[in-house]
Amino acid sequence: xxxxxxxxxxxxxxxxxxxxxxxxxxxxxxxxxxxxxxxxxxxxxxxxxxxxxxxxxxxxxxxxxxxxxxxxxxxxxxxxxxxxxxxxxxxxxxxxxxxxxxxxxxxxxxxxxxxxxxxxxxxxxxxxxxxxxxxxxxxxxxxxxxxxxxxxxxxxxxxxxxxxxxxxxxxxxxxxxxxxxxxxxxxxxxxxxxxxxxxxxxxxxxxxxxxxxxxxxxxxxxxxxxxxxxxxxxxxxxxxxxxxxxxxxxxxxxxxxxxxxxxxxxxxxxxxxxxxxxxxxxxxxxxxxxxxxxxxxxxxxxxxxxxxxxxxxxxxxxxxxxxxxxxxxxxxxxxxxxxxxxxxxxxxxxxxxxxxxxxxxxxxxxxxxxxxxxxxxxxxxxxxxxxxxxxxxxxxxxxxxxxxxxxxxxxxxxxxxxxxxxxxxxxxxxxxxxxxxxxxxxxxxxxxxxxxxxxxxxxxxxxxxxxxxxxx
Numbered sequence: 001x002x003x004x005x006x007x008x009x010x011x012x013x014x015x016x017x018x019x020x021x022x023x024x025x026x027x028x029x030x031x032x033x034x035x036x037x038x039x040x041x042x043x044x045x046x047x048x049x050x051x052x053x054x055x056x057x058x059x060x061x062x063x064x065x066x067x068x069x070x071x072x073x074x075x076x077x078x079x080x081x082x083x084x085x086x087x088x089x090x091x092x093x094x095x096x097x098x099x100x101x102x103x104x105x106x107x108x109x110x111x112x113x114x115x116x117x118x119x120x121x122x123x124x125x126x127x128x129x130x131x132x133x134x135x136x137x138x139x140x141x142x143x144x145x146x147x148x149x150x151x152x153x154x155x156x157x158x159x160x161x162x163x164x165x166x167x168x169x170x171x172x173x174x175x176x177x178x179x180x181x182x183x184x185x186x187x188x189x190x191x192x193x194x195x196x197x198x199x200x201x202x203x204x205x206x207x208x209x210x211x212x213x214x215x216x217x218x219x220x221x222x223x224x225x226x227x228x229x230x231x232x233x234x235x236x237x238x239x240x241x242x243x244x245x246x247x248x249x250x251x252x253x254x255x256x257x258x259x260x261x262x263x264x265x266x267x268x269x270x271x272x273x274x275x276x277x278x279x280x281x282x283x284x285x286x287x288x289x290x291x292x293x294x295x296x297x298x299x300x301x302x303x304x305x306x307x308x309x310x311x312x313x314x315x316x317x318x319x320x321x322x323x324x325x326x327x328x329x330x331x332x333x334x335x336x337x338x339x340x341x342x343x344x345x346x347x348x349x350x351x352x353x354x355x356x357x358x359x360x361x362x363x364x365x366x367x368x369x370x371x372x373x374x375x376x377x378x379x380x381x382x383x384x385x386x387x388x389x390x391x392x393x394x395x396x397x398x399x400x401x402x403x404x405x406x407x408x409x410x411x412x413x414x415x416x417x418x419x420x421x422x423x424x425x426x427x428x429x430x431x432x433x434x435x436x437x438x439x440x441x442x443x444x445x446x447x448x449x450x451x452x453x454x455x456x457x458x459x460x461x462x463x464x465x466x467x468x469x470x471x472x
Contacts, residue, residue, distance in 0.1 A: 046137040050074055053098060055091045056112065059133040067130055068110040070094045071138070072101045078252070079144035079242065080107040081171075082130065082160075084153030085229075087444070088115035093148070097235055104239050107140050116152040120178070123156045124163070131166075143168070143251050146242055150174050150229050151200075161188045169245055171238050174227050175200050176207040183210035189217040189245045191238045195225035197359070197370030199378055202326060217245055219291045222284065227374050237288075244292050259297045263289070270305060279315035280322060280364075325368045332372055340379065345398075352376065352405050377407035384416050393423055411442035422453035427460035434466050443470045 048054060050071045059065040068090035071077070083093040090110030094101075101108045113126045135142075146169040149157035154172035158181070161167040165187055173193040192208055194201040201222070208220040219241055223234040230238070240262055246252040247259075266289040273282035286306035290299050309315050339347060352373070359370040380403035387396035397420055403413040418433035434448065445467055448454060454461060 048138075051102070053091055053094050057133075059129045060137075061133065062129045064113075065126060065129040065133075066090075066112045067134070068094050068112060070098050070101055070108040072098075072105050072107070075105070077107040077138075077140035078105040079146060079246075080109060080134070080138070080140045081146045081148050082134075082157075083108065083110040084114045084147070084149035084156040085110065086116045086150060086152040088112055089443075093150070093229060096229055097232060100232060100236055100239055103236075104243065106239070107138060109134055114153060114156050118156075120156075120159050123159060127160050127164070141251075142166075144242075144246055146171065148173070148238075151227065155179075158190075161186070168249075168251075169242050171235075171242075172204075173230050174198055176204055183207065183214050184216070185214050186216045189241070191218070191241050192220040193223070193230045193234060193238060194220070195223055195228060195230075196364075196367040197224075197226040197374065199227060199371045199374040201371060202329065217248070217291075219288055221288065222281075226370060241292055244296060247296050248294070254296060259293060263293065263297065263301075266292075267301065270302075274309075277314060279309055279312060279318050283309045283315060322364060325364060329368050329371060333375060336372075336376065336379065340383065345401075348402050348405065352402075373406060377403065377410060380406055381410075381412060384413075388416060388419060393420055396420055409440050411437040411440040414440060415442055415448075419451065419453050422451075422457055422461075425457070427457045430454070430457065431461045431466070434461070435469065438466055438469045445470060 048057075048069060048071055050073055052070070054069045056066050057069050059067075083090065085092050088111065090112040092110070094108045094110050097108060100106070109130070111126060111130055114123060118126070145166050147157035147160050147167055148171035149155070150173040152175065154175040155178045157170050158172060158177040161170045162177070162181065167188050169189040169191070171191045171193065174195070176192065177190075190211060192204040194204045204220060208218065211218040221230075221234055221237055223230055225231065240258075243252070243255070243258065244262075247254050266285060270282050270285045270289075273279070273285060283306060286302045286309065289302045290306065293299050293302075339351075343351075355369050355373040355376070359366055359373050361369075380399050384396055384399040384403050387393075387399060396416070400413060400416045400420060403410070403416065407413060414433045414437035418430045418437065421427075421430040421433055430453075434442075434454075442448075448466070449463065454463075
């Protein structure tokens with residue numbers, strides 16, 4: 001099956017494009033800082049319950065906008081973090097990180113409107129409503145406003161920080177800054193987070209290396225995982241970085257107990273990695289801590305340890321192996337880009353089966369194969385989505401089949417399949433595919449009920465059963 005009548009340029013940007021929000025064609029200021037800030041009228045804050053996730057707070061001046069909210073205590077919060085999920089699931093990151101909110105006394109806010117597919121003009125409008133509403137209804141340190149996003153949401157977070165000086169830090173998971181944004185001397189700190197099996201990991205590494213040439217406070221944190229919101233333990237380190245940034249800028253007082261606790265934990269991580277002969281992670285931990293405590297604590301232990309590791313023959317060998325794997329990964333992606341246009345089902349059957357097997361090995365090489373498998377998932381998503389939108393149903397069926405093979409637990413693959421079945425008037429199979437989508441995490445009831453293909457079969461698809469399963 002050949003890939004025909006598709007704008008192939010989108011495939012060349014697969015590492016970030018399908019997960020990112022599309023940039024508005026009218027936006028010519030990306031990468032520049034807009035000194036204009038949102039203005040608000042101070043009012044008495046609302047009385048929201050504490051230690052409870054409120055999933056839907058409607059903005060007072062714009063009823064189309066809402067957000068999830070978590071307030072850790074009745075005291076004025078130390079900081080606020082605005083979260084952007086790629087699927088507009090505002091409460092999802094709050095559920096994952098509410099214990100950290102309690103630990104650091106941070107208010108957490110998750111947009112219920114920001115999602116993949118919005119252009120940046122829409123994202124800006126969402127931010128204006130979100131910011132204005134929360135500034136007048138909540139109490140927190142106005143000098144400590146942060147944004148955090150995952151995948152396309154990470155690009156939204158970066159976009160907002162680039163255009164609003166009130167943002168003091170960005171935590172970006174699974175993606176970097178908006179496309180075509182060069183590294184520069186930003187007014188905010190940047191924390192990149194990537195799973196070792198994330199197809200965008202290498203892009204974040206490149207961005208981090210570019211930021212090394214600037215004066216921007218930055219760091220990168222890795223975890224054992226794929227393209228997903230980071231585990232709590234990883235986000236804990238990212239939150240620690242925000243605390244260190246605030247101490248460095250004198251926004252908060254220096255906290256020696258907090259600093260010493262972090263240093264002790266980091267030294268243990270370094271030594272544990274050395275004892276496991278994992279020199280790459282040991283060196284990364286040293287680099288991370290040198291960044292974290294720079295200017296606020298004695299970093300000589302980490303500097304000496306880092307120098308010793310870099311001079312170690314085992315480290316040099318592992319570093320060369322890592323660089324070789326990155327080269328193999330890039331070359332393999334280039335091969336896949338050619339095969340999207342010409343390979344048949346047998347090629348992809350063999351390729352996906354091989355990647356699936358190799359990705360299960362808990363090694364650096366296994367992580368590379370996991371990234372390649374995720375890359376294919378993203379590629380098949382992007383191609384399928386474009387074909388479906390262009391009503392090229394036969395070709396779309398082929399790539400949706402590949403999408404399900406490469407990522408059998410991805411709800412979007414089954415949702416796409418349901419659309420194609422509905423177009424063929426196969427209501428029974430469309431219903432079954434929607435159930436599979438829900439079983440794999442699909443819960444966008446509004447999208448499903450408004451999907452034109454399903455509306456035309458509403459008397460034949462049991463939406464009540466599907467909606468009931470969404471609520472479980």
